[in-house]
Amino acid sequence: MSLKKASLIIILILLIDQISKFYIKTNFALGDEIKVFEWFRILFVENEGMAWGAKIPGEYGKLLLTSFRLVAIVGIAYWLWDSVRKNGSKILIVAISMIFAGAFGNIIDSVFYGEIFNHSYNQVATFLPEEGGYGTLLHGKVVDMLYFPLWSGYLPEWIPFWGGQYFTFFEPVFNIADSAITTGVFLLLLFNKKAFPQEEKESGKKKTEAVY
Incomplete structure (x- = not known):
């Protein structure tokens, strides 16, 4: 799979992710909700930290998190470029492209949204x-x-421990970028042998050489 096709996947995911976020940010106040189905709703929340709302404590926690994301995205970009250069499997390149697009989509929020939007508390x-x-x-x-x-x-x-308590499944609120990352990781786990065929062959060769 070519880098051009991988780039198209990334651009498509980024466009859907950012368009949906711009729409929500400019049409919803924090906490506003639309019930599409009983089991699916559009609910506007903002995440200051990592997945599941976790945060790095301290005055510079947010800065450290964003900086880490920037470093990580460079590593993912290199992984994608190197996989294309080595003619990696299609499933591997698609998965890395989705992970890269998702990570990059959330980085855009972390880096720029504080500058380009005002707050959403009790207002759009x-x-x-x-x-x-x-x-x-x-x-x-x-x-x-x-x-x-x-x-x-x-x-x-x-x-x-939790008996008698009120419980909601599935509780987290997420976005298109999160979905892309999760799908990419899921593809790597589900199709591991197809994603990394060369590693499997080389591993088999080494075992054979060790026997002889």
């Missing part, structure tokens, strides 16, 4: 507001909106 944000954004460069928040509460209810009393 403005793009490029005259008074300036809600944060500074590298201190933006990631926009999430996809919510799938597949089941909600009280857990049976016999379940240890």
